Amino acid sequence: MSARKVAQDTTVRHPRETPDLFGHRYAETALLNAYRSGRIPHAWLIGGAQGIGKATLAYRMARFVLTHPDPLSSSVQRAETLAVDPTDPVARQVTNGAHGGLLVLERSLNDRGVMRTVITVDETRETISFFGSTAAVDGWRVCIVDTVDELNPNAANALLKILEEPPQRSLFLLVSHSPARALPTILSRCRKLPLRPLATEDVIRAAAQAANMMADDPALAEAAEAAEGSVSRAVTLLGGDALKLQQRTAALLATLPHVDPRELHALGDALGGSDRVALAAFIDGVDRWIGEKLRADNANANLPRLARLAEVWEKIIRAARDTESYNLERKPLVFSVFGMLAEATR
Structure with missing residues (x-):
C-alpha cells in the first residue's frame, strides 16, 4: 500500500514516496x-531500530543510482x-513503483486480500528473472x-543464491530491524550499515513530513x-490515545511476572476490535520493554533468560502479525503476550 492510516485525517507516506532523509x-x-x-x-545490510529511516535511505540510494x-x-x-529532484522522470518512476530497474521484495496480499x-x-x-533479464x-x-x-x-535461501553470484551492476539494499538474526551466510555477503535512532529534532521533522503535519x-x-x-513510533503515538495506551502497557509490564487478570481484561478492551493504531501502540510498548530486558541481560551475561526472551519475542511478533x-x-493476544513474558521472566 502507498499510505497507512494514522489518525482520522492523517496518512503516512510510504518510504518510496519520502523525498528527504533526516539524520x-x-x-x-x-x-x-x-x-x-x-x-x-553489491549488497548492503541497513540495520537498526524500526521506524528510523532505513527503508527511506534504501529508496533514496536506489533513486540516486538509477538516475x-x-x-x-x-x-x-x-x-x-543522495538527493534527487523529485520531478526527475526516474525519481517519479521509483515513487510510483514503476521503474523497471528496481525490484522490491516486501510482504504482499494473498489471494484473499489479506x-x-x-x-x-x-x-x-x-x-x-529480474537480474537475469537484459532487455x-x-x-x-x-x-x-x-x-x-x-x-x-526458503525465501532467505533463494535470496542467498543470488547474493552468492551477483550479476554485474547489481545492487542489493537489505533492510533489517534485527540484523544479528539474519542468516549468517547472508550477513557474510553484505556490507553492514548500522543506523542509530534519530535525535528528537529529526524525529519531529521527519514525522511532520511523513504525516503531513506542522x-x-x-x-x-x-x-x-x-x-x-x-519516526514510525512517533506517528503511531499520534493516533488517538495511543500514547496513553502505551504507558498503560508499560505499567503492566513493570509488574511482571505477576499481573492482575482484571487489568489484562481492561487492556484488551482498550485495544478494541480492529483499531490498528492501538494494536501498534501495544506491540510497540512490548517491543521496547523486551529490548530493554535483552540489553540488561546481555550486559549482565544472563544468557539463559536472554535466550528465553529472544524466543518469546519472535513468538510475539508472529502472533501480532x-x-x-x-x-x-x-x-487473547494480550493474555498470550503477558503469559509468555511472565513465564520467561520468572
Whole structure:
C-alpha cells in the first residue's frame, strides 16, 4: 500500500514516496562514497531500530543510482548527498513503483486480500528473472528487501543464491530491524550499515513530513519525545490515545511476572476490535520493554533468560502479525503476550 492510516485525517507516506532523509548523514555519505569509487559492494545490510529511516535511505540510494548510472560521472563526483529532484522522470518512476530497474521484495496480499505475515519464496525467486533479464532496463538493477526479517526460510535461501553470484551492476539494499538474526551466510555477503535512532529534532521533522503535519504541533513534539528516535513510533503515538495506551502497557509490564487478570481484561478492551493504531501502540510498548530486558541481560551475561526472551519475542511478533493480518480479537493476544513474558521472566 502507498499510505497507512494514522489518525482520522492523517496518512503516512510510504518510504518510496519520502523525498528527504533526516539524520543518518554518516550512512548516506558512506553509500555515496562507495558508489562514486566505482567499486561499491553489491549488497548492503541497513540495520537498526524500526521506524528510523532505513527503508527511506534504501529508496533514496536506489533513486540516486538509477538516475546516475555512471558512478564516475561529474554529477556523481560533485554530489554531496543522495538527493534527487523529485520531478526527475526516474525519481517519479521509483515513487510510483514503476521503474523497471528496481525490484522490491516486501510482504504482499494473498489471494484473499489479506496481508501475508512473511515474504514468500515465490516472490523472492522473482530476483532470478529480474537480474537475469537484459532487455528491461539498461544500467543498474537494484533490489530492496524490506525487510530481511520477514523472509521465510526458503525465501532467505533463494535470496542467498543470488547474493552468492551477483550479476554485474547489481545492487542489493537489505533492510533489517534485527540484523544479528539474519542468516549468517547472508550477513557474510553484505556490507553492514548500522543506523542509530534519530535525535528528537529529526524525529519531529521527519514525522511532520511523513504525516503531513506542522512541525510545531504540540502533539507531535510530545510523541517525538516518547518515540526514542523512531519516526514510525512517533506517528503511531499520534493516533488517538495511543500514547496513553502505551504507558498503560508499560505499567503492566513493570509488574511482571505477576499481573492482575482484571487489568489484562481492561487492556484488551482498550485495544478494541480492529483499531490498528492501538494494536501498534501495544506491540510497540512490548517491543521496547523486551529490548530493554535483552540489553540488561546481555550486559549482565544472563544468557539463559536472554535466550528465553529472544524466543518469546519472535513468538510475539508472529502472533501480532497474525492478529493484524486476519483481524483477530485483541484480548487473547494480550493474555498470550503477558503469559509468555511472565513465564520467561520468572
